[in-house]
Amino acid sequence: MKEKILFGMSPATHLILGLDELAGLEELGYSCSQVTYSRDKLNISTINRMYGVILNAFKVLVQLYKKKPDILYLNSRINVNGSLRDSFSIFLFRYLYFRPLKIIIKSHGSDLSVFERKSFIFSKLVIPIICSKVDAWLFLSQEEVATFNTYKPELKNKAFVTYNIIDPKRSVYSESFQQKHNLPKNKFKFLYVGRMIYEKGVFAILEAIAKFQERENCLFLMVGGNDEELENVKLKVDKLGISDNVRFTGYIKEEECDHFYSNMDALVFPSHDEGFSMTLFKAVAAGLPVITTQIRAAKDQLTAPDNCLWVDGKSGDSVVSALRELYKDEILRNSMRSNNIKLAEKFGRAKVCENIHAIFQKLS
Template structure:
């Protein structure tokens, strides 16, 4: 048994004998149609969890999407990555049609991988388009699979955009969840929403983490920064991100000492640019486009506060990253956000659609430097309670339980 696994299970006083007697190195297959350098928050989560599982002594492989000139096979930080052929145009997002190509390709290449490598367990991010590969592994080889819910794959999220898709896929979702060894949500709100589809299932909650060394505050010595407060948003330019509400709030704001930078790309970007002009704030709004993940740790500390007006989330990584870098946060009071932001301690929460309240909170932070400093310290302290190591350990515990249960059958 590797020292990482021995330390983990000895500390927990559980499963050490089982691993010692049966498994020397646990082989885990991670499935996500997005994995860095492509994709959004879930891609980053799968990367960090895979990396931490390796540190804990596991052998980890990843099946993900081939994109442009990325190699079909490579090893990154001891994680073996296998990219399968798909149709995908953009690095930062994927359409439903493109996800279907991953599902089809995954059936062929996934089965071949499962037969050849015979992992001990599968961890699938997103019910659709990923967990069916885990189900195939269970059907044909008895390999247990765990589903990590991320938000959009749960019926009821983003009803304006996904209602038809969820109505169409709900029967398949129920089957995939019921056949899984575990179904995991990354926030209390997402777990409660999932229970509406399958009330009989026990949905495990394992929150996201943040790399506290990579994302950290820096001492801000530039006195001129006090004159203009820099506001940041990082994320996809999609309808549920609700950035137009932020424009409305900024227009209403008493304070005018701000600059708003938007990092991200997506179908709503042209709409957002037009809206900034219509609100007559375009001179203070800067659209920087999509940014590679490795550039984000150096980006956050350049700003003074983070705004996140999204109407639907699982558990947003960007909030944890911003807070780890000492940014106070103004976010909507929705599932995921509520698990991270402590109202009036490290930021503010407001009801989606209440641009007036958002404007009021913005004014308070823009005009009160001492409040920003106080919330900045509290934000970092709050972020320190989340780590990818803890997240990976929680996943490893249920993976081990799944393997143990399989061997009893």
């Protein structure tokens, strides 16, 4: 029997991804269990956030004693709030749990500038705790590992690159799905999935649509966003005069949203800041041609024009050129579809979990 793993997972984000990793590692012989780690409400006061961190840390501690794992695998992220939470929690685990334990953090996106913050709390408490008490850091791109090694060269043997699991079976082409969401057969359908904010490249998309001469033959479907975000973006759509070409769905649950990838013609996702974007790689697994930005995991895994067309994410001009190229070039689209389906095999459950297992072996 291999080692026992306790997975710390957020109930709000990456839950399906965490459960996929848990199942894949069980298939390799590990004994796995899960516990809630992180909060499920984003817009809460500082006091409530602090209370939640303390309460959650003690709940994890109880599960440590109950499950007696060899590995605590925390799905988290390196940024100000994540590092504050992790440092307190890990300090508690190390000094109140009296059994051998490897602690691993998988960072779903990162702001590694936290390592150079000069405040007393970070320089004397947060960073020393997490650097001395964490056994391994799993990042989703080579860029993040390289940046981590720049800030903390003494920890370079603790930083590894892994991937997220992508299951293409969760996205299915369906006439009934297209009818349900009123997806027209006589138009080329561009898809965007994500928050409706500037940092995701949304306004570059809208500016590009306004300059895109073929837009009357297309539908731009924008999936996601809360009410406040949608209000701001819709004002921009009205100002640009492209209301007939753009449709907003608002928030859609992940299980339903996944089917859009197999029922659209291309993904346009010019985000400015991503780790291993699930939107991007779900589209790749579904065989969609892709327009995106050359950052982190996208830069590691994709090449142009084999898998995608690169844009800068801030300029409507760069995006509109890519829209035209994909729309007009069927041969290019077909080539991308074939290449992307093949590339996505790399992110299957078995291969990703074998990679994680290999990292665990290096820590033994």
